[in-house]
Structures are given as structure tokens and as C-alpha cells.
Amino acid sequence: MGFIGIIVVFITVFGGFLVAGGHLSIILKAAPVEMLIIGGAALGAYIIANPMKVIKSGFKLGLKAMTSKGPQKQDYLELLQMMFQLFQVFRKEGPQGIEKHIENPDQSDIFKAYPSVHKSHHAIAFICDTMKMTMSADLSPYDVDDLLEGDIKAIHAEEHEAQHAVQMVADGFPGLGIVAAVLGIVKTMAHLTDGVEKIGALVASALVGTMLGVFGAYGLIGPTATKMSSDIEAEGRYLQCIKAAIVALQRGSPALVCIEYARRSITPEERPTFDELDRATKELKKATSAAA
Secondary structure, eight states, X not given: OHHHHHHHHHHHHHHHHHHTTOOHHHHHHHHHHHHHHHHXXXXXXXHHHSOHHHHHHHHHHHHHHHHOOOOOHHHHHHHHHHHHHHHHHHHHHHHHHHHHHHHOGGGOHXXXXXXXXXXXXXXXXXXXXXXXXXXXXXXXXXXXXXXXXXXXXXXXXXXXXXXXXXXXXXXXXXXXXXXXXXXXXXXXXTTTTSOHHHHHHHHHHHHHHHHHHHHIIIIIIHHHHHHHXXXXXXXXXXXXXXXXXXXXXXXXXXXXXXXXXXXXXXXXTTOOOHHHHHHHHHHHHHHHHHHO
């Protein structure tokens, strides 16, 4: 939806300008130089303010914000199915049966059967690393709860740092637009004897800098930073769902009860219904029985 939003912003802003009798030729002529000043200064400030890992993460999460919808109902249903199947193997075959899946998830038939889960690097590591730990150490459910909560906070802290960096760029864009405008006025002052038309064109070009700074901040970069924050929170809810299931498993709950704990942790809009999950688990049981 991000790119659709960008199209709407451009059409309404510049379409309204045209409807009001404006001429895009003025903006198109001035925009390249003004954006070189504003965008270049913003990029430079972004590089100065942040370590390379944050810079890379900011670009990565920004692009993801334009294309990602976040975990949907079907994604959660696949996650619950995958955890049910994984926990069933653990309950029936013990640590030996589950080890091949969590030691090498890229080759695991269970993980590969659920593409939406498999493509989530955080989710796979979150599940596998935790199950390795619970099988190698005598941890209470409270220990596992604390362990997973700390992991989620650490993941969030790193991603929020990148989101905050992009938000800072958005906050600085209007000021950099003013810098570009002031430079345009400085240029204009050298042409005061060239006539009204020449001065008017130069002032118009200078004002384009201010417009682009404000437009970029509130129409493009700021909303992208907000979407990045929303995506991070959505990823956090996805991990909280996994956490609920693993903690229940550590308490000794059956696989079906574990995923019910996980299902109840999902927000109502994205949560599969009890009947949908029941059908999905019964289909898995039938498929497993047939394969056996």
C-alpha cells in the first residue's frame, strides 16, 4: 500500500497545484538542483549521525515499509500449523526427533512447508535457538518467558534505532528546505538589476526548495518512518505469538493447548478462529497419518 499512498500524495498535491493554475515547468526546472541540496544534505547528516548497520537497516526497513503488509491472518494460521506440527514431533519423538529440524531449519521439511514462516529470519532463529536451549538446560517456564521477552526487546531496540534515524531525517527535511531556499535568495540578490521577470523566476525557484523540504518531510519520509514503526510492532506481535506457544510447551501443555495459547495472543483482526485452527490441525493429523 505504500506505493499507492505515494501516488495519491503526488496526484493530490501537484494535481491541486495545476488545478489552481500553477505551472509544473517551474517546479520541474528547479527541483533537480533543490533536491540535490536538500537530499544530499539529508543523506550526509544521516551518515554522520548513524553507524553503518543502522544506515543499512534504515534503507532496508524503509523499502519493506513500502511493500510489506505485515503478518496477516493466513500468516498466523501457517505459524500456528507449523508450531503444532513441530510440537507434535517433539512430544512423540522427543529431543532426537526434533533436533534435525531445529539444528538445520533450512533443510527441515516442517519449516519449508510454511513459506511465510520460513522467510522470517527472526521467527526461525527465535524458535530454534529457544528450543535448543530448553533441551540442553533445565529451565522453568518463567525462565523461558524472561529469555524470550529479553530477545524481543533486543530485536525491537535495534530496529527502532533505524526507524528513529529515518524519523530524524524527516524532521530535518523542512529545515534543509529553508537552507536551499536561502541559497536561492542569495543567488537572486545578484540579479536585482535584471528585471522583474528574472527576479520572479529566481524567487520562485528558491521557494521550490522550501516546498520540497516540507513536502518530503510530511508527505513521504515521515509517513515512511511511521509505517516502519508499525511494521516493527507487527513483527513484535508475531514473536509474542511464538513466545506464548513455547512457554506453554515448557509448562508441559499438549501441542494443541500450546497453539491455543498462541492463538489467543493474536489481535482479533488477525486471529484465526477456533474452527479454522481446528480444521487446520485435523488436516495435519490426517496428512501425518497418511504419510506414516
